[in-house]
Amino acid sequence: MSDALVRVEHASFAYPGEAGAPPRLALREVSLTIRPGELVALIGRNGSGKTTLAKHLNGLLKPSGGRVLVGETVTTDAPVGDLARQVGYVFQNPDHQLFLPTVRAEVAWGPEHLGLDGAALSERVQSTLDRFGLTVWAEHHPAMLGRGLRRLTALAAVYAMGPRVLVLDEPTGGLDRQLTAELMSILRGLIAEGRSVVLITHEMSLVAEHADRVVALHSGVVVADESPAIFFDRDDILAEAGIEPPEIVRLAHGLRDTGMPSGVTTFDGFTDAYLRLRDRRR
Amino acid sequence: MPAAVRIENLHFRYPVFDPDATGVGGEEPGYALAGIDLEIGEGELLGISGTTGSGKTTLCLALNGLVPQQTSGTIRGDVWVGDWNTKRVPVPQLATRVGLVFQDPEANLLGLTVEDEVAFGPENLAVDPREIEERVTWALDVVGMAGQRRRPAAQLSGGQKQRVGIAAGLAMLPKVLVLDEPTAELDPLGKREIAEVIAGLREREREMTVVMVESDATTLARLADRLAIMDAGSIVALDEPRALYANPAPLIERGIPVPDVSEVALRLNQRLETTFAFVTHDEAVATLSADLRASAG
Amino acid sequence: MSAGAFDFYVAGRSRLHRLDPRVKLALVAAGSVVLFLWLNLPLLIGVVVGIHALLLVSGYPWAKLRAIWRAIALLLLLIVIIWPVFDKTGDLLVSLGPLNIHDDALLRGVANAARIAAINFIFILWIGTTDARELVRGFVRLGLPFRWGMALTIGLRFIPTFAGTFLTVSDAQQARGLVLSGWWYRRVRAMLPIFIAALVSALRASEQLAMTLEARGFGASRTRTTLRDIAMTPFDWLVLALTLVVAGVLLVLTLTTGFGRELLRF
Numbered sequence: 001m002s003d004a005l006v007r008v009e010h011a012s013f014a015y016p017g018e019a020g021a022p023p024r025l026a027l028r029e030v031s032l033t034i035r036p037g038e039l040v041a042l043i044g045r046n047g048s049g050k051t052t053l054a055k056h057l058n059g060l061l062k063p064s065g066g067r068v069l070v071g072e073t074v075t076t077d078a079p080v081g082d083l084a085r086q087v088g089y090v091f092q093n094p095d096h097q098l099f100l101p102t103v104r105a106e107v108a109w110g111p112e113h114l115g116l117d118g119a120a121l122s123e124r125v126q127s128t129l130d131r132f133g134l135t136v137w138a139e140h141h142p143a144m145l146g147r148g149l150r151r152l153t154a155l156a157a158v159y160a161m162g163p164r165v166l167v168l169d170e171p172t173g174g175l176d177r178q179l180t181a182e183l184m185s186i187l188r189g190l191i192a193e194g195r196s197v198v199l200i201t202h203e204m205s206l207v208a209e210h211a212d213r214v215v216a217l218h219s220g221v222v223v224a225d226e227s228p229a230i231f232f233d234r235d236d237i238l239a240e241a242g243i244e245p246p247e248i249v250r251l252a253h254g255l256r257d258t259g260m261p262s263g264v265t266t267f268d269g270f271t272d273a274y275l276r277l278r279d280r281r282r
Numbered sequence: 283m284p285a286a287v288r289i290e291n292l293h294f295r296y297p298v299f300d301p302d303a304t305g306v307g308g309e310e311p312g313y314a315l316a317g318i319d320l321e322i323g324e325g326e327l328l329g330i331s332g333t334t335g336s337g338k339t340t341l342c343l344a345l346n347g348l349v350p351q352q353t354s355g356t357i358r359g360d361v362w363v364g365d366w367n368t369k370r371v372p373v374p375q376l377a378t379r380v381g382l383v384f385q386d387p388e389a390n391l392l393g394l395t396v397e398d399e400v401a402f403g404p405e406n407l408a409v410d411p412r413e414i415e416e417r418v419t420w421a422l423d424v425v426g427m428a429g430q431r432r433r434p435a436a437q438l439s440g441g442q443k444q445r446v447g448i449a450a451g452l453a454m455l456p457k458v459l460v461l462d463e464p465t466a467e468l469d470p471l472g473k474r475e476i477a478e479v480i481a482g483l484r485e486r487e488r489e490m491t492v493v494m495v496e497s498d499a500t501t502l503a504r505l506a507d508r509l510a511i512m513d514a515g516s517i518v519a520l521d522e523p524r525a526l527y528a529n530p531a532p533l534i535e536r537g538i539p540v541p542d543v544s545e546v547a548l549r550l551n552q553r554l555e556t557t558f559a560f561v562t563h564d565e566a567v568a569t570l571s572a573d574l575r576a577s578a579g
Numbered sequence: 580m581s582a583g584a585f586d587f588y589v590a591g592r593s594r595l596h597r598l599d600p601r602v603k604l605a606l607v608a609a610g611s612v613v614l615f616l617w618l619n620l621p622l623l624i625g626v627v628v629g630i631h632a633l634l635l636v637s638g639y640p641w642a643k644l645r646a647i648w649r650a651i652a653l654l655l656l657l658i659v660i661i662w663p664v665f666d667k668t669g670d671l672l673v674s675l676g677p678l679n680i681h682d683d684a685l686l687r688g689v690a691n692a693a694r695i696a697a698i699n700f701i702f703i704l705w706i707g708t709t710d711a712r713e714l715v716r717g718f719v720r721l722g723l724p725f726r727w728g729m730a731l732t733i734g735l736r737f738i739p740t741f742a743g744t745f746l747t748v749s750d751a752q753q754a755r756g757l758v759l760s761g762w763w764y765r766r767v768r769a770m771l772p773i774f775i776a777a778l779v780s781a782l783r784a785s786e787q788l789a790m791t792l793e794a795r796g797f798g799a800s801r802t803r804t805t806l807r808d809i810a811m812t813p814f815d816w817l818v819l820a821l822t823l824v825v826a827g828v829l830l831v832l833t834l835t836t837g838f839g840r841e842l843l844r845f
Contacts, residue, residue: 046439046469060750081758089754096751099775110756143779146335158755174466176334178537202469205542244470247500247542247563254567258574271549278554278577348790374799382794389787393736398712401806406796414806454796
C-alpha cells in the first residue's frame with residue numbers, strides 16, 4: 001500500500017563485536033510497514049531486537065542488509081536530524097533530549113530549526129503546549145518538574161517538528177496511573193488525526209488496552225504481527241517470545257472452561273463477556 | 283513487636299529554589315513529607331505505594347539519614363532507628379542499621395566485580411577480612427548470585443545488577459533493608475527475579491525488617507505484611523494489603539495501583555451487586571468459576 | 580569511537596597479568612625514563628615490537644592493540660609530518676615549494692613517533708593487564724590515601740558511562756531535529772545541546788553517587804580493610820629486581836656512552 005509512512009524491507013543489523021568477538025546479529029531480515037492512524041506496540045524480551053528495530057525507523061541505525069524507507073526517502077540518504085521531521089523518537093530518558101531553560105523554549109526549538117518564525121512559530125508552540133497540557137508549566141525549567149512532566153515535554157518537543165510517526169521508548173516508566181492515562185489519551189488523539197505511534201513497552205496491560213497492532217520480536221525476528229485480541233491467545237508465540245500476557249487475559253484464560261470466549265483483552269471486554277456469560281446461563 | 287523504626291510527626295521540604303514553584307501539596311506548598319507518623323515493627327515487610335510525587339522516595343531517604351543530611355532542606359519531627367536519630371547520627375554510621383537499595387540498578391554499583399561491590403560496605407566499616415568473606419558469601423547466596431563472584435558488575439543484566447545491589451546492602455548487616463522501587467527499571471523477567479529474592483530473604487532472615495516501595499500491586503499483595511498508601515506527602519491508609527485491595531475504589535480514585543483482579547472484582551460488584559473480594563489470580567479464578575457455575579443452577 | 584575505546588583492561592591468567600601492580604608500575608616508570616632518553620630508531624622499533632610480543636603472548640587481543648594503534652595513528656602521523664618543518668638536519672631529500680624535507684629530519688620524526696608509541700604501549704603493559712581494583716590497590720599500598728584511590732576507581736568506572744551517555748544524548752538530540760553536519764565550527768556549535776544534556780546527566784550521576792557511597796558506609800571509619808589484598812610473591816620480587824637492575828644499567832650506559840641516543844648507530 002503506497003500510503004505507508006515507514007517501510008522496513010528485509011532489514012538486517014549487527015552490532016560490532018567487542019575486541020575480537022564476532023558481531024552479533026540483532027535483526028534478521030525484518031520487514032514491517034507502519035501505516036497512518038495506527039498504534040503499534042513493539043514488544044519482546046530484553047535483547048530481542050525491539051529497540052534496535054525502533055532505531056531504524058528514524059535512521060538512528062542504518063541496516064547492514066535490506067533498507068528502510070521513511071516516506072520516499074531511504075534512511076541511508078538523509079541525516080537523522082532531517083528524518084526527525086517525519087519520524088519523531090522520544091527516548092526513554094527524557095533528560096537526554098532536553099537542554100533548554102523553559103518548557104516553551106524546548107517546544108519552540110525544533111520548529112525554529114525548521115525555519116518557522118513569527119506568528120507561525122508562536123502558533124505552533126502554543127497549540128503544542130495546549131495539546132500536551134503543558135501551558136501552565138510553559139515558563140518552568142524542565143529540570144524542576146517531575147519525571148512525568150519532563151517526559152511530556154520531550155514528547156511535545158519531538159511532536160512540534162510535525163512528524164507523522166512518533167516512536168516512544170518505554171514512555172510509562174515511573175508514571176502513575178493518572179499520568180499514564182493522560183499520556184495514552186494524548187496518543188490516541190494523535191492516532192485520530194492520522195498520525196501513527198510506535199510504542200516500545202513491557203507493560204502488556206497497556207498493549208492490550210490501547211494497541212491496534214502488536215509486533216513481537218524474538219532473537220531479531222518478528223514472530224507476530226497481529227491485533228492484541230489474536231496475539232494474546234497465541235500461547236505458543238507468547239511462550240516462544242517469553243512474553244507474559246496481562247492479568248486480564250490470564251484471568252480470561254483461567255475461566256475458559258466455564259465458557260469465557262477468547263479474544264478478551266480489556267477490562268470492559270472482560271466485564272461485558274462475564275455478564276453475558278452469567279445471563280446466558282440463567 | 284518492638285519497633286525497628288519510629289517516625290514521629292515527620293515534615294520535610296527540599297531546599298526551595300523557586301519560591302513561586304507549586305509544591306506537591308500537603309499542609310504547606312512544597313513539603314515532600316507532610317506529617318508522617320509511623321512505627322515499623324521488627325521483622326515485618328512494610329510495603330509503600332502511592333502516586334508519583336507522593337513522597338515515597340523521600341521517605342526512603344529519610345530512613346537512612348540521607349534526608350536531611352545529604353539533601354539539605356527543612357526538616358521537622360524525628361526518625362528513630364533504634365536509639366539513633368537520623369538527623370544526628372552520620373549517614374555512614376546509620377548505614378550499619380539501615381541498608382538502602384536505590385531504584386536505578388546502575389546507581390547501586392560502583393563499577394567493580396560482583397564480589398568487590400558487595401565487600402565495599404564492610405570494607406568501609408573496617409570489618410575483618412575473614413568476616414567480610416563470610417558476609418559476601420552469605421549475601422550473594424541470599425540473592426542467588428554466588429556463581430558470579432568474579433564477574434564485572436557492569437556486564438550483568440538489569441535484574442542481576444539489582445540483585446547485587448541488594449546483596450551490597452545486606453552485607454552491611456542492617457536491621458532494616460529499604461528498597462526504593464527495586465523493580466521499576468526492570469523488564470517483567472527481572473521483576474519476577476527480585477520478587478523471588480525478597481520472598482527468599484524473608485524466609486531466611488526472619489528478624490530482618492524490610493521496607494519496600496513498589497508500584498506492582500500484585501507483588502505487594504503477595505509479599506507485604508502491611509501496606510502504607512501515600513498521597514501528597516502523607517500516609518492516607520495503613521493496613522494489610524488484602525484489606526486495602528478488597529475495597530479498591532478509593533485507591534483507584536486516588537490513582538494508586540491495585541491488582542488487576544481487584545479492579546475486576548470492583549467492576550463486577552458494581553454491575554452485579556456482588557461482593558467479590560479476591561486479591562490474587564488463583565482466588566479470582568476459583569471465585570468466578572464458582573459464581574458462573576452457581577448462576578447456571 | 581565507541582564507549583568501549585577507553586576500556587583497556589582485558590582479563591587473563593598470564594604471568595604478566597598476575598604480576599603485582601606495583602611491580603608493573605615500576606616497570607612502566609623505569610621503562611619510560613629510559614625511553615625518554617633514547618632516540619635510536621631501530622632500538623625504539625625493537626622495543627615496540629618486543630612489548631607487542633609480550634602482550635600477545637600474555638593473551639592480550641590483537642583487535643584491542645589494533646584499536647589502540649588506530650587511536651594514536653593520527654598523532655603519530657602528525658609528528659612525522661610536522662617534524663621536518665622545524666628540523667633541517669641531514670641532506671635535502673625533496674623540496675615541496677617553501678618546505679624543504681631533509682632525510683635525517685624525516686627519520687628523526689619517525690623516531691620520535693616511535694618513542695611516543697613505545698611509551699604508550701609500555702603503559703598498556705600495565706593498565707591492559709591490571710584490573711581497576713588492583714590498580715588502585717597498588718597505589719594505596721604505596722601510600723596513596725584511600726579517598727584518592729576511590730576517586731581514581733570511580734573516575735575510571737565512569738569514563739565509559741559518560742562516553743556512552745554522550746553518544747546516547749547525541750542520538751537523542753538528533754532525533755529531535757539536531758543536524759550534525761557541515762563545517763567543523765558549525766558542527767561543534769551544534770553539539771552544544773549535547774554537551775549541556777550530557778553535563779546535566781553527569782551532575783545527576785555524581786549526586787546519586789555521593790548518596791550511594793554514604794549508604795555503603797564510606798567514611799564510617801578512618802581505616803579500611805580489604806577483602807583480597809595484593810601481596811608480593813618471590814616472582815614479583817625477582818621481576819622487580821631485574822627491572823631495576825636492567826633499567827639502571829641501561830640508564831648508566833645511555834648517560835655515559837650515549838647508547839641509544841644516536842639516530843641510527845649504537
